[in-house]
Amino acid sequence: MTGRRATTTLWRPTGPKELDLVRESGWRAWPPRLPEQPIFYPVLNEDYAVRIARDWNVLHDGAGFVTRFEVDSDFVARYPVQQAGGRTILELWVPAEELQEFNAHIVGRIQLVHEFR
Known part of the structure; x- marks a missing residue:
């Protein structure tokens, strides 16, 4: 019997x-980091992601988005x-140097899930 693997x-x-x-x-992978971005940081809760997208990304980029994976x-x-x-x-x-391997472990x-402008 084969079960589904556990995901986070x-x-x-x-x-x-x-x-x-x-x-x-x-919609399968995160892009490589820029030289000034040594770390890729996904977050563990939706509320925190919403706050960053709405309060920081909109201010700096004109729009902010929240993704879930x-x-x-x-x-x-x-x-x-x-x-x-x-x-x-x-x-x-x-x-950053582990992001390609990280992407290979994304399931689906x-x-x-949210858009702010």
Whole structure:
């Protein structure tokens, strides 16, 4: 008997340029980091992602988006949860050089769940 593998739900607040690159991937992968972006940081709760997209991305990029996606739980367990502020401000810090491998462990497609302008 084969069961479904366990997944972890993550969210990613993003701006228009990054979202365009995700769309170009067929909603299957995050784009490589820019040189000034050594870490890819998905977040662990939707509320935190909404706050970043709405309050930061809109201000800096004119629009903010929240995506949701699933990652193989066994794989993602290698990244310890980072508390980046208050107790609900939780992120995973994925080194840029590991992003391609991280993308390979995304289960299904990245979904757009909120849009702010």
